Each structure stands twice: as structure tokens, then as C-alpha cells.
Amino acid sequence: MSKSPIHPVSSLDRQSELENSPAQLISLDRVSFGYSHKRLVLQDLDLEIKQGEFLTLLGPSGCGKSTILNLIAGFYKPLLGRVTHGGEDIKGPSARRGVVFQSNALFDWMTVEQNVGFGFRFQAVSKHERKKRVETIIALVGLRGNERKYPYQLSGGMRQRVAVARSMVVQPEILLMDEPFAAVDVQTREGLQEELLKLHEQVSGAILFVTHSIEEAVFLSDRIVILDRNLGGIAHDIKIHLPEPRYTAMNRVSDAFNQYRTDLYLKMKAIE
Amino acid sequence: MQLKMSKSSDKMTAFEGQDLQTQALREKAMLFCVAIAIPSLILILWEMTTRMGWVDELFLPSLSGIVNEFFAMTRKGYAGTPLLSHVLGSLRRVFTAFTVGTLVGLLLGLLMGYYKYVRAAFYVVTELLRPIPPLAFITLFILWFGIGEVSKVLIILYAGALIVMLNTMAGVQSCPKDKILAAQTLGANDLAIFLYVILPAALPSIFTGMRVALSVDFGILVAAELLAGDLGIGYIIQDASTFFNVEGLFVGILMIGFFGVMSDFLLRIIASRVVHWQG
Ligand SMILES: Nc1ncnc2c1ncn2[C@@H]1O[C@H](COP(=O)(O)OP(=O)(O)OP(=O)(O)O)[C@@H](O)[C@H]1O
Numbered sequence A: 001m002s003k004s005p006i007h008p009v010s011s012l013d014r015q016s017e018l019e020n021s022p023a024q025l026i027s028l029d030r031v032s033f034g035y036s037h038k039r040l041v042l043q044d045l046d047l048e049i050k051q052g053e054f055l056t057l058l059g060p061s062g063c064g065k066s067t068i069l070n071l072i073a074g075f076y077k078p079l080l081g082r083v084t085h086g087g088e089d090i091k092g093p094s095a096r097r098g099v100v101f102q103s104n105a106l107f108d109w110m111t112v113e114q115n116v117g118f119g120f121r122f123q124a125v126s127k128h129e130r131k132k133r134v135e136t137i138i139a140l141v142g143l144r145g146n147e148r149k150y151p152y153q154l155s156g157g158m159r160q161r162v163a164v165a166r167s168m169v170v171q172p173e174i175l176l177m178d179e180p181f182a183a184v185d186v187q188t189r190e191g192l193q194e195e196l197l198k199l200h201e202q203v204s205g206a207i208l209f210v211t212h213s214i215e216e217a218v219f220l221s222d223r224i225v226i227l228d229r230n231l232g233g234i235a236h237d238i239k240i241h242l243p244e245p246r247y248t249a250m251n252r253v254s255d256a257f258n259q260y261r262t263d264l265y266l267k268m269k270a271i272e
Numbered sequence B: 001m002q003l004k005m006s007k008s009s010d011k012m013t014a015f016e017g018q019d020l021q022t023q024a025l026r027e028k029a030m031l032f033c034v035a036i037a038i039p040s041l042i043l044i045l046w047e048m049t050t051r052m053g054w055v056d057e058l059f060l061p062s063l064s065g066i067v068n069e070f071f072a073m074t075r076k077g078y079a080g081t082p083l084l085s086h087v088l089g090s091l092r093r094v095f096t097a098f099t100v101g102t103l104v105g106l107l108l109g110l111l112m113g114y115y116k117y118v119r120a121a122f123y124v125v126t127e128l129l130r131p132i133p134p135l136a137f138i139t140l141f142i143l144w145f146g147i148g149e150v151s152k153v154l155i156i157l158y159a160g161a162l163i164v165m166l167n168t169m170a171g172v173q174s175c176p177k178d179k180i181l182a183a184q185t186l187g188a189n190d191l192a193i194f195l196y197v198i199l200p201a202a203l204p205s206i207f208t209g210m211r212v213a214l215s216v217d218f219g220i221l222v223a224a225e226l227l228a229g230d231l232g233i234g235y236i237i238q239d240a241s242t243f244f245n246v247e248g249l250f251v252g253i254l255m256i257g258f259f260g261v262m263s264d265f266l267l268r269i270i271a272s273r274v275v276h277w278q279g
């Protein structure tokens, strides 16, 4: 799979690659769930995420996007149905499934370096390798020179970068991101999106992303799932074909991009 | 054109930055002066009132009288015991009780904050004890543990431990859920989460508890020494008032204040070193 920036590979290659890869990473099989027994939040939901796929969930507020993430992360268990990872039931949180919280959830008492390296404490990785990988990812998210700083000394965008780096550096098979960039300004947000795409290219895991921004969804995703309100389940499941590499500015203004945006906008309006 | 504009505006902000800095410094100096001026004024007024004979020396001794009394005490001791022994006696009681009390409170607080069942087990007892002023137990402690060191140290220890325990428990429970979940998804087990996440998150509360406990401990110390014994700053206060030695009484009061302030200052420095991440 070549990804030379000079000769953009058609996205069809990436899509057909995902298409041909049979490997389901995460699968929700007729899942029903409610935080209490009085009210269901999800009913008979089926959803599959493939290895390496970038999938985004869109949908009206309260339709259960965060709930789906919580179930896959292992923070909750389904009332009915199965949530599996590589064919095995998800029993609880695991380092194989990373999570980036909207609140960034950084450890305020640790430096940037220590935050990013935290996951390695629980892995059999040599000190040297650890240091190298932490350094590399800190450079990748553009935080070089800030290694010894504490979270309170960083801006909101920088903190979110640390959170993404912290989750990605241990190479989870899937990264769950719940509106991770909602709290930063537009410019920072675009930078973060581009970095995320680059990281996704380097680190091979899948990403399940939640956002309210249609533009963000189109720009980032291989596939977008729109959830219906009121236990309606999946309303639309759309594949996004945009030229590689995805993180070019062109991909924010191209006709193809605008078409997806319009289409998704109308679909979302129809639900609301 | 674009470049030029941005350059000059950069200079402006750098200049303004310096200006702001000197302004901030000036304000700091002013605040410091005010903070020093007012107490100095009070001391001058105090000395004047007593010099002019506006109030009876029996109610308010002169500053110089107090200072003289202090130096007399350092030379002759008080009630046949060197002043240093009184001071060290008091400090030893407070610091023994504070140290052990903090350790006990910390341990119980951590367990109660972390384990629901430990919390449930201690819930009724702590809720009952919490509103009772520790001094209410003092005669009971004397009855149980005798009139000597043990009951004094124990009552101080109890008062401090209760405060540290409650604050530690609150600190543990205040740990943001998402930080714990984040640690879990990075592979941390329960012990690691406790050590690297819950404990550091609780440290600010723990230090707040320790500072409150220390000031309460000084209060209980004086009360305990007033009640019994013949050693300590509280004893000096009690004995001096029995003999209408108002200067001696003030020496005792001021010494308690001095050591209270100094130890809190020390604890605050330690706290800011340990809890350095709050900016
Ligand atoms: N911890 C919880 N306890 C009880 N109910 C909850 C909890 N979290 C969410 N809910 C409820 O479950 C439903 C789905 O919530 P969820 O957070 O998954 O929605 P969402 O799609 O992420 O919404 P948003 O876009 O606003 O973030 C909502 O009705 C919400 O009130």
C-alpha cells in the first residue's frame, strides 16, 4: 500500500482494501442496553468495525453514541446481545481498546512525557524502546519542547494532543474518541484532525469517532454511521471516498467533499 | 507589508509585557507595605495606650513589659523549669500527636475513601463523633489514661486524626472518574490506579486536612495543658493567670501563636512542593 503524497492514491484502493479485509475487529450483535431497567437507550443494535477502519458516529443528541463507546470500551455490559472484540466478549476496560475523553482526562501530576508514557508501565517494553516511542509520538503531535511541562501549563489543544498521544502510543487495536476536539477552537481543531489522520496512517489500529460536526466526520472517516433517535438504530451507513492522502486542505473544499456534506446534512435534518 | 506589521505589533506586546511586569511588582510591594503597616500601627497604638496610662496594666500590659518578661523567663525559666523545656515539652506533644494522628487518619481515610464497605463500617461512628468537640472527651481521657503525657497526646492525636481522615476520604472520593477510566484503558490494575491516580488526586485534600488538623492540635494542646500538668506553654498561661502575671500570660499566648504560624508556614511550603501541579 503506497501512500506517496506526490501521486495521491485513489481512495478506492483504501476502500477496496477495507472491503476485502474480512477481519471484523469489533462487533455489536443485537445489543440492547439501558443505564436503568426502566428505559432502554439501545435496542437490537448491530454494528461492525473492521480492522484499521476509521468509523464515525453521527446522530442527534441523546441517541446513544457515547453509550456505544462505553460498551465497546468495556465500561458497561449490554443487557442483551453481545459486544465482541476479535470474537471474544468484552469483559471490561483493556489496553487493547484506547479511549480519548472529551475532558482529556490527563494526569495533572505528571509531565507530558510521563502522561504519554503511562501505558508502558504495564507493558513489557524495554526502557529504550519506550523512550523512543514516546519521543516519536510527541514529535508527531507537534509537542516537542513541551516534554517536561505539566498539563496546567498547556493550552486546551495541546492537552488534547497529549491525550491522543497517550492513547495511541501503546498501539491499541481500536481507539475510541468521544467528541475529542469539541472544546477547542476551529483552527486548532483542523490541525488536530490532520494530525489524527497522520497518526492513523502510522499506527495501524481502527478508530471509532463521535462528533456533531458533519465536516469533521467527512474529512476524517472511511465510513460514517448515522444513528436514529428513539431506539431507531442505524439510519444510514455511508462509505466516504476521498483522495489519499486524506489530510490535504483540498479535501476540505473539493466537490466530492461538499457533496458528502450536503448529503449528510439533509439526512441529519430528516432525522431531527 | 504583512511581515512589517506583525513585527511592530510583536514589539509592542513585548514592551507592554515588561510594563505589566513592573506594574505587577509595584502592586506586590504596595500590598506588602500595607500588610506590614497595619500591624505596626496596632503595636504603636498598644504601646501608647499603656504608656499614657489609658488602661490599667492589669488588663493590658505594655509591649515592653511583655518583652522584658519574656527575657526574664529565658534567663530564670518559669516555675523552676527552663523556658526551653516548657517550649520543647509542648512542641513534642503536638508533633508526636500530629505525626501519629496524620498517619492514622491517612490510613483510615484512604481505606474509607476507596472501599465502600470500610466506609459503611465507620459511617455511623464518624458521623456521631464528627460534631462532638474533641475537648468534650478530655476529662474522660484523663480518667482512662491518667493525668500524664498519654492522655494529652492522645486527645490531640484523636482530634487531628479525625480531621485528616475526613479530608483524605473526601479527596479519594473526589478523584475524577474519567481519569480512573483512562488509566484502566491504558492497562493499569487496581494497585497502579490507586498509587498513580487516586492518591495524587487526593493529595491536595490531604494537605488541607493536615493544615486544619495542625491548627486544631495547637488549640487542644493548650486546653490539655491548662487542665493538668506542670510543663508546657499552656501550663505557663494557666499558672500566670492564676497569679495575675498578665505579662507572663501574654508571653504564653504569643508563643503559641508564633509556633502555630511557623509550623503552618512549614507545612504550606511542603504542600506546595508536593502538590506542585496546580499552578
Ligand atoms: N451515565 C448515565 N446514566 C443514566 N443515563 C444516561 C447515562 N449516560 C447517558 N444516559 C442517557 O442515555 C441516553 C443516551 O446517552 P448518550 O450519552 O449515549 O447520548 P449521545 O448520543 O452521546 O448524546 P450527545 O450527542 O449529547 O453526547 C440519553 O438519554 C442519556 O440521558
Ligand SMILES: [Mg+2]
Pocket: A065, A066, A067, A178
Ligand atoms: Mg455523547
